[in-house]
Structures are given as structure tokens and as C-alpha cells.
Amino acid sequence: MDKDILLTVKEPNSPPAYGSDEGANGEDLAQSVEALENSVRPVVLSVQNVTKSFTLYNSGMHRFWHWMGLPVKPREIVHITKDVSFDVRKGEAIALIGQNGAGKSTLLKLITGTMRPTKGRIDHAHSISAILELGLGFNSEFTGRENVRLSGGMLGHSPSELEALMPDIEAFAEIGEFFDKPLRTYSSGMQARLAFALATATQPDILIVDEVLSVGDAYFQHKSFARIREFRDNGCTIILVTHALPDVRELCDRVLLIDKGVVLRDGPPDEVIDYYNVLITEKQNAILTLEQRRNKNGWSVTRSGDFRAVVNDIRMFSAPSGKEIATARVGEKVLLKTEVNILDEVPQLVLGLMIRDRTGHVVWGTNTWFTRQAETDISAGENLTYTLEFECNLGPGSYSVSPALVSSDTHLENNYEWTDNLFVFDVINADKDYFIGTTMLDAEFTVSRGKAE
Structure with a gap:
């Protein structure tokens, strides 16, 4: 079977998928300043143009004759690095x-x-x-x-x-x-x-x-x-x-x-690592779309898959009010809704969600395989809506959501679509005691005092 990967690179002026924002002016300016600072460092x-090659001969005698200057044709030249x-x-x-x-x-x-x-x-x-x-x-x-x-x-x-x-x-x-x-x-x-x-x-x-x-x-x-x-x-x-x-x-x-x-x-690390993660799966006719852009929070977005099933939209809502939000309060109960379109028949569908902090570390993730909610026998033209309800016990900062549509517990068998950093949201601490880190623990101090013996 043909296991070549078809690579499609979208240019910087290509329209972003899902109607997301292009980089805000302030974000673009900050990135330009950072690039300028980096360029002046020595x-x-x-x-x-470094190439390292090793020449292989049919025998040790042939190698010896080559060292002596005789015209000996090598069996093979192996290039370890090339230009x-x-x-x-x-x-x-x-x-x-x-x-x-x-x-x-x-x-x-x-x-x-x-x-x-x-x-x-x-x-x-x-x-x-x-x-x-x-x-x-x-x-x-x-x-x-x-x-x-x-x-x-x-x-x-x-x-x-x-x-x-x-x-x-x-x-x-x-x-x-x-x-x-x-x-x-x-x-x-x-x-x-x-x-x-x-x-x-x-x-x-x-x-x-x-x-x-x-x-x-x-x-x-x-x-x-x-x-x-x-x-x-x-x-x-x-x-x-x-x-x-x-x-x-x-x-x-x-x-x-x-x-x-x-x-x-x-x-940048996010962009190249996401590209690499797709390459190592080496799925038949896998398609990688690397979007040369950053959304308004400065996250790079990468899509991969055969696109038999695609994420049409992903949004966050406040559970108490039902209003759509882009910024959640620490401890607020929220709903994350993911809409999926089926473009071709799939035998089984699993949705995975992964939340990462601004440094790229995974703070939480799971999929409907592990929650025993895999959908089966899905026909082209169907739409599915997944609603994830959780208390936003995250520390203040910016976070990304990466959805994946697969057929089992991993993306190695069937990767319908994987999009890194598709949805980005912020968390603020509006009414909780001050703390640091990416996780709010429901913790309280107890202090006891007494005389030393």
C-alpha cells in the first residue's frame, strides 16, 4: 500500500479554518519585536551545507585499493546528513x-x-x-x-x-x-x-x-x-x-x-512538533495541513487526518448563564461544545479532547473510548454534538483545546482529524484566594498553636 504522506502547506495569507481570528495587531507587534531582538544577537x-557520507565497498581489499589510489567503484554511498x-x-x-x-x-x-x-x-x-x-x-x-x-x-x-x-x-x-x-x-x-x-x-x-x-x-x-x-x-x-x-x-x-x-x-516548537507528530503516524494517504498563522492568542494551529469526519465548531459556554464565553473564571462551571460533521461513512467514532497550558504542557485530556461512549455505524451526512461539562479549576492564564476524531483509543489506526490548538480560552481569578500554578486545589490551611515542650 502507498504510505506516502501528502503534505499541504497553507500560505500565511490563506483563510483560516473554522472562521478563527487572524493574529491581532498587538500580538503581531509583540512577535515582530521578539524577532528583532533575536536577530541582533550574535x-x-x-x-x-554540511553533508556526512560513508562509502561502502564490497570487501576490505577494495577499500584498501581505494586508499592506495586505485580506481575502485564503491558498492554504495550512504548520506547521513545532506546539505x-x-x-x-x-x-x-x-x-x-x-x-x-x-x-x-x-x-x-x-x-x-x-x-x-x-x-x-x-x-x-x-x-x-x-x-x-x-x-x-x-x-x-x-x-x-x-x-x-x-x-x-x-x-x-x-x-x-x-x-x-x-x-x-x-x-x-x-x-x-x-x-x-x-x-x-x-x-x-x-x-x-x-x-x-x-x-x-x-x-x-x-x-x-x-x-x-x-x-x-x-x-x-x-x-x-x-x-x-x-x-x-x-x-x-x-x-x-x-x-x-x-x-x-x-x-x-x-x-x-x-x-x-x-x-x-x-x-517554533508547537508548529514543528505538531508537524512531526503527524509524520510519525505514516498513515495511508494521510493529509497534513500546516497553517502558517497564529490565532489571536498566538497559538499555532495544525490539522491532520483523512477528514472523513471533521470538527465543524467548538465553543465554550458558562453553565449557570448559558452565555458563550471566551474567558472563564477560576472555579466556574463551563460547557465545552464540539460539533462534528460526518463526510464519509465511519465504522466507529471517538472524540478526544486535550487541554494544554501556554508552555505546551498537557494539563488534562481524555476521549470517549475511555469513557465508554464510542459511537458506531455512522453514516455520511450525520452531525454529532458533544458537550463536556466541568469546573474550570485551572490557574489564571491562556489554554488551548485540541480535539481529535479517531476510531479507537489512539490516532494510530484511523485519524479522521486532529487539530492542535483549535480553540483557545483564557482563565482569570476573579473571586478566589491568590494562588500560582495551572491547577486550583480545593485546599484549606489549618493552624494549631501551642507551647514548645
Whole structure:
């Protein structure tokens, strides 16, 4: 079967779907100011037309003859990256995403100099610290302290500098007495703690991180992510490779989607991640409509699916008054109504709704498969209205609703339509006690006083 994906890109002046607002003037101005500020920051890394290829021969002898200058025809030339070009500016946090084998890690090795490009050039005049493989170069017979001295020297730290950094490295790793025991007695998580503590002992100009935030226990993952976030806030340029897309949404200003060695997209996290999510499903004749626009709240909108069923409209109403609203009060009971049109017969229909905050984190989501309300045997021309009633126990801010029309519990079997950030609403705190965060807890303090014994 033909599993090619048909990509349709709507230009910036294309009419928006569902009659939503184009960007407001104030939003456009804010984005223009941000773009101008970014453009004046100096470029700290420039990758220009970089290609990395490997030549395969029929035998080792053929390879040897080639080295000797004899005309030997290779069996195959494999291009890992092909004419990749991008610039990274000071203080920018970017992510490289893509499926396994896309060429992301190879590109990082080219940037750090552990590989040389077959063609093109990479320029930078700043210190780079790369975390490509935690624990690489450690000696299993050495203690943690001895490995810090050994590997720290390989990273360019002087002996005196390492001794000064040693207390902080030991404290950050939190491996206790094992710091002075042989590495062969460590668990993999303990080795990850030691390696990350050493690699981030000082803040470089450019920090490159390749799939290491997923190692170790949950506590240390949070701790490691907090350190990287601190580096970013202090002006460090960060290049991140990870499959943890929520981390990308939170940490990065920009995302490059790499596929088969080429850059497919380079843009804002929401836009590129939504594009990527459609690509990885690889459904037969799937259609991706990427709308190059932002609605009045600055959210990018992405649609995908075969469109046998489509969301015609989605609106929010105040449950007590029945009036349509775009802004809800904290704790207010609201109704979210989704109207669906059936354009072609579908055997089963499931509606999913996902609510995300402004940073892209999912704050809530479910679908009618899990609530045991899947509709079956639906004919073309039918209309369905779904009403979701809930108390808006969210913190003040802007939130988006992403509806999905599928046939089961996921979109991997039949994706009729998936639209990210279709509906956007605001939440204000009009009559509740002050709190922070994205969730209002129904919580009260109880205070007891007494004399100390």
C-alpha cells in the first residue's frame, strides 16, 4: 500500500479554518519585536551545507585499493546528513527532533568535532560542552573521584580547577560514600549522576545534550533538567536532542525537524512538533495541513487526518448563564461544545479532547473510548454534538483545546482529524484566594498553636 504522506502547506495569507481570528495587531507587534531582538544577537554556531557520507565497498581489499589510489567503484554511498544549514544565536535554546536514524546524533558529533563533514563547514568561536554519552571514558576500576580527575582533564579542566569543583560535583551527584568506591560497584543510575555532574560542573558558552535527560531516576531527571534550564536562563546556548517532546516545548525557543539527513522544518516548537507528530503516524494517504498563522492568542494551529469526519465548531459556554464565553473564571462551571460533521461513512467514532497550558504542557485530556461512549455505524451526512461539562479549576492564564476524531483509543489506526490548538480560552481569578500554578486545589490551611515542650 502507498504510505506516502501528502503534505499541504497553507500560505500565511490563506483563510483560516473554522472562521478563527487572524493574529491581532498587538500580538503581531509583540512577535515582530521578539524577532528583532533575536536577530541582533550574535551567531555563535554556523552550520553551512554540511553533508556526512560513508562509502561502502564490497570487501576490505577494495577499500584498501581505494586508499592506495586505485580506481575502485564503491558498492554504495550512504548520506547521513545532506546539505544541512542553520545558524544558532547566543542564548538560544534549540532542539533537534526526528525518528531514530534521522541523523541527529551524527550532526551533533560533527558540531563537536568528533567527526569531520564530507562537505560543508561548521564555524564557532566559543567553548562547547557536549553530553553525548554519559560515562564515556570512565574507568570501571577507578573511584568516582578518580574518574572526575581523569575525565575532567579530558574535558579541558586543569587539576587545580577540578579540585575546586570537586565538592560541587560530589554534592550534585548525591551518591554518598560511593564517590570514593570503584565505578564497577555503581548502578547505571549512579554512573549517570556522576557523569552529568561532571559534564555540567561549569557553564559553557554552548551546551549540547544528546538523549541524556531520560537516564537515572525521576528525581535526578528533574534535577538535571533544572540545571539545564538554569544554564539557559543565564544566557547559555543550548542544543538538545531528545524524544521527550514536553521537554522541548518547555525548554526550547526553536525546533529543527531532521528526517533522512535533511532539515524538514525549522520553526517554533508547537508548529514543528505538531508537524512531526503527524509524520510519525505514516498513515495511508494521510493529509497534513500546516497553517502558517497564529490565532489571536498566538497559538499555532495544525490539522491532520483523512477528514472523513471533521470538527465543524467548538465553543465554550458558562453553565449557570448559558452565555458563550471566551474567558472563564477560576472555579466556574463551563460547557465545552464540539460539533462534528460526518463526510464519509465511519465504522466507529471517538472524540478526544486535550487541554494544554501556554508552555505546551498537557494539563488534562481524555476521549470517549475511555469513557465508554464510542459511537458506531455512522453514516455520511450525520452531525454529532458533544458537550463536556466541568469546573474550570485551572490557574489564571491562556489554554488551548485540541480535539481529535479517531476510531479507537489512539490516532494510530484511523485519524479522521486532529487539530492542535483549535480553540483557545483564557482563565482569570476573579473571586478566589491568590494562588500560582495551572491547577486550583480545593485546599484549606489549618493552624494549631501551642507551647514548645
